[in-house]
Amino acid sequence: MLMQKTKVCLIVAMAMTAITSSVFAGGPGKPGATDVKPDANNAGLKLPAGFGALKAADSLGRTRHISVTSNGGVYVKLDRAKNNNGILYLQDTNGDGKIDKKTSFGGYGGTGIYVKGDYLYATSNEDIYRYKLDAQQQVIDPEHPELVVTGLINRRQHESKSIVLDDNGNIYVNIGAYSNSCQTQDRTAGSMGMQPCPILDSAAGIWQFKANKLNQTYGDGVRYATGLRNVVGLDWNKSLNQLFVMQHGRDQLHDLFPSLYTEKQSADLPAECMYALKQGSDCGWPYIYYDQNQHKKMLAPEYGGDGKKTGGENAEDPVVAFPGHMAPNGLLFYTGTQFPEKYRNGAFVAFHGSWNRSPENQAGFFVVFVPFKDGKPAGKWEVFADGFAGPGPVKSPGDAQHRPCGLAQGPDGSLYVTDDVKGTVYRIVYKTK
């Protein structure tokens, strides 16, 4: 009897090893190290010494956000469904780092995608769906997702619904403002702001919903944070147990108020801000914007501001203020051990690149790193990965060959970056050997 039990255990153990080693054969690598070889030219990217990059996949369509499972499988959300498929599941079955197996499902376009526990969550521009995962973290029934949240506002502008989950069964979703700065006439020169701004009731904030309750809508959720014009990049910081978001700041200060702002000022203002949120946070949109040069919250011209008057005494201050219009589309707190110590718990931000900096060249199109210590930025942000746009200066965003959008961390600590121009999935590794 005892003999038999041990034997069974042994066989089970052997089988387990066989399964795990076959699953982990290459792709995901060991935590803290990677065997994956970078491309000869590092996929065209400029990286700090010791780092390399490869194109894990290419030509996938407009790949927006990305989530990597604990066994190295990659889920990517497409901006527009292609042949009725808006989600891609990518695998690297031989461990060389290159995606060699691709399946697709999910007949809706969108941006948000996130794997948490036994579920894959994905968003259209109005709804949040979830798919149950099997032990291999693969979707069991791709044709029949469950509808978690429905009927979120989509009035075209700032339509994407980015999501992240905490460790307590809550889902956080961005509902962007369907406006630039809540003018009576949106984006029309001289038009003043609506007082109070009616958009704040149903958009321009982060809403919290239950991850395991179906068919929720506004009444079931909580407006967790407000005064956020549009958030695309967001992440749950596990060491602080706190939601961090990247706001896309307002556009066109000069176009709309030419007597108050020069073209040059308008090209750099306002800041693109990182905020650390608590329930009830108000980040001040549309009444104020943040000026990264004066380090102040400024009254918006639509509400009587002139570039000098400050405002929003009760509004949150940003944790980090970046130059204007660079469009932060991805945020990731790095928890891996593959990259050097400096990167642990710091933030990576993927900047999609600007469009309203004319007559200056456009800016962004890179991934930056912000070191963190004790929950606060510990030093200035630095460009981590550059070269996505190609060699030349970018006069117009259409000139950019690739534009960074989503970020994810692989189980071995590799950093994945999506591009929504050509549909490239980059994998950035640290050369441990």
Place this chain on the structure above:
Amino acid sequence: MRKWILAVMPLMIGALAASAQVKKPAREKPVPAKQSTGGGAAQIVRGKALYKQYCISCHQENGTGVPRMNPPLVKTEYVLGDKTRLIGILLKGLNEDVEINGDYFTNPMPSQAALKDQEIADILSYVRNSFGNKASTVSAAEVTAVRATIK
């Protein structure tokens, strides 16, 4: 025989191209240029300056727009097509899901009704004759006529 033609062909094409350059084909001229206020060329020059002031942020210097957000003005059916519809977009703005060159764009196009009829005519004349576009110019009278139909 065939070999001979093939060998001479590049020469013939070269000669044709050279003579074409000298002669300047008449069909290249925009059709009603003469009719428009201030003449087509002057309108296009003024239109360029106005475009820079009122349109460039969104539609960009080269008219290619911004992916997913602001549409291109390069050979779209709106730019090259029916002038009444085109003038209407400038006077009323546009904020609905319409397909433009095979894609969709999510920003709103704000109404430009605050501009004068002549200014709109100049901007549209510039747009219709730039970025690879080639179409007739737009007159202030045409803009006035469309404005009268919009309350």
